[in-house]
Amino acid sequence: MDLTILSTWIAAFLTLAILSFLYKDNPVYKFAEHLYVGVSAAYWMVYYYNNAIVPNLIDRLVRDHRWLYIIPGILGLLIFTRLIPRVVWLSRWALAFYIGMGVGVVIPATVQAMLVAQLRATLVPIWTGNVGASIVNILVVVGVLSVLVYFFFSREHKGALGGVARLGIYFLMISFGASFGYTVMARISLLIGRFQFLFYDWLHLR
Amino acid sequence: MRKTVPLTIVFASGIFMLAVFFVPHRRVQDTSQVLLEWDLVVWTCALFLSGLNLFIVNAKKVRRKERDWGYKVVLLVAFLTTLVTGLAWGVRAGTPFMFIYESMMRPLQATMFALLAFFISSAAYRAFRARTREAALLLAAGLIVMLGRIPIGDMIWHRIPVITDWIMSYPNMAAQRGILMGASLGAIATALRMLVGVERGYFGGEG
Numbered sequence: 001m002d003l004t005i006l007s008t009w010i011a012a013f014l015t016l017a018i019l020s021f022l023y024k025d026n027p028v029y030k031f032a033e034h035l036y037v038g039v040s041a042a043y044w045m046v047y048y049y050n051n052a053i054v055p056n057l058i059d060r061l062v063r064d065h066r067w068l069y070i071i072p073g074i075l076g077l078l079i080f081t082r083l084i085p086r087v088v089w090l091s092r093w094a095l096a097f098y099i100g101m102g103v104g105v106v107i108p109a110t111v112q113a114m115l116v117a118q119l120r121a122t123l124v125p126i127w128t129g130n131v132g133a134s135i136v137n138i139l140v141v142v143g144v145l146s147v148l149v150y151f152f153f154s155r156e157h158k159g160a161l162g163g164v165a166r167l168g169i170y171f172l173m174i175s176f177g178a179s180f181g182y183t184v185m186a187r188i189s190l191l192i193g194r195f196q197f198l199f200y201d202w203l204h205l206r
Numbered sequence: 207m208r209k210t211v212p213l214t215i216v217f218a219s220g221i222f223m224l225a226v227f228f229v230p231h232r233r234v235q236d237t238s239q240v241l242l243e244w245d246l247v248v249w250t251c252a253l254f255l256s257g258l259n260l261f262i263v264n265a266k267k268v269r270r271k272e273r274d275w276g277y278k279v280v281l282l283v284a285f286l287t288t289l290v291t292g293l294a295w296g297v298r299a300g301t302p303f304m305f306i307y308e309s310m311m312r313p314l315q316a317t318m319f320a321l322l323a324f325f326i327s328s329a330a331y332r333a334f335r336a337r338t339r340e341a342a343l344l345l346a347a348g349l350i351v352m353l354g355r356i357p358i359g360d361m362i363w364h365r366i367p368v369i370t371d372w373i374m375s376y377p378n379m380a381a382q383r384g385i386l387m388g389a390s391l392g393a394i395a396t397a398l399r400m401l402v403g404v405e406r407g408y409f410g411g412e413g
Contacts, residue, residue, distance in 0.1 A: 011313035036315070045253065046288065047297070052250040056246055069244070072248055076250070076251030079248065080258070083255075083262075088410075089207075092211075092409060093211060094252075096211075096212035096219075097219055097245070099216050100216040101241060104401075105223050105242075107394055110397075114386050118383050118390075140376055140379065143380025143383075144387070148388060169340055171377055171384070174377045178347045178351045178378040183326065185355040191320035191321075193320070194317050194320050
């Protein structure tokens with residue numbers, strides 16, 4: 001049997017197995033669900049073995065003879081002491097390295113990309129000479145400030161502060177609604193993709 | 207050894223990576239690249255630990271013949287088969303590993319996410335009752351964006367896609383920007399607390 005045909009049939013069976021959950025939880029769905037967990041866990045392990053361990057550890061040690069790379073190898077092995085209660089504290093050394101690196105990378109990256117860049121994009125002229133563009137700029141500035149006020153919990157949201165915070169909630173609700181709509185449409189397009197696979201690739205109903 | 211060493215490692219590696227941002231010297235930049243490679247190795251080992259843990263937990267359930275143990279056998283067989291094929295034959299096109307990816311992982315992943323469309327819609331039906339002004343705004347924005355992304359929206363009124371783009375570009379962006387700024391301030395504060403050893407959650411509650 002041609003492997004492509006076999007692959008299509010397996011994929012079609014698994015697609016229908018997952019969709020069967022729409023009726024109710026059933027053994028076929030559970031089978032597909034557990035298969036998915038097993039396959040995806042191993043997939044990402046193999047993926048990172050090939051893309052992280054081989055080039056950044058094995059090649060460095062075996063091919064390039066850079067013996068300093070024994071350190072990440074040891075730190076990596078220390079992670080597995082998590083499974084041995086008597087020496088579990090050793091895993092903290094590896095975690096500490098990972099966390100320290102993360103902290104050092106996150107602080108400047110966050111300040112630069114999320115704080116300064118967003119602030120710069122918000123600090124726009126209120127009056128641009130064009131009514132439409134000015135209204136949009138005012139809307140963005142008011143929106144950002146009111147949302148920030150809503151997240152300011154050091155004072156009770158009463159009076160003027162409460163009014164601005166309420167405006168922030170309205171902006172947040174519009175944003176959540178828009179994000180929701182966007183997510184639903186993304187999921188629907190995935191669903192259309194699955195039905196296209198079933199009708200076109202599997203059943204050849206073209 | 208149990209507390210001082212990890213706190214020192216966090217502080218030293220964190221301060222060095224912070225300094226890298228301000229020191230463009232080639233040797234400092236090269237060292238930071240080496241450390242980032244080490245970091246990826248440690249992260250990947252943590253991922254391997256989670257895979258190993260998944261195997262151990264489910265193997266125990268099979269051995270004790272706990273409820274639904276038959277499905278755990280499916281999980282373990284799928285896990286081991288994918289792992290062995292990936293390590294033995296590699297990940298190039300045409301290998302058994304890629305066959306498993308194409309015929310199992312890809313359709314399962316796409317259908318799982320597609321399934322969420324139904325559950326999000328049914329959750330929305332319950333949550334989106336326009337009882338308050340806030341809920342009405344949420345409902346209106348959601349409906350307009352959904353209609354704006356499909357041809358029928360344009361057929362109902364040709365301005366719906368334009369309004370959708372306007373909502374996404376201005377009120378939505380303003381709120382997202384506010385959320386991003388708030389989240390970034392929180393992330394920076396937490397990172398600083400970790401750097402100086404105030405936040406020790408990674409000790410597993412023994413710090």
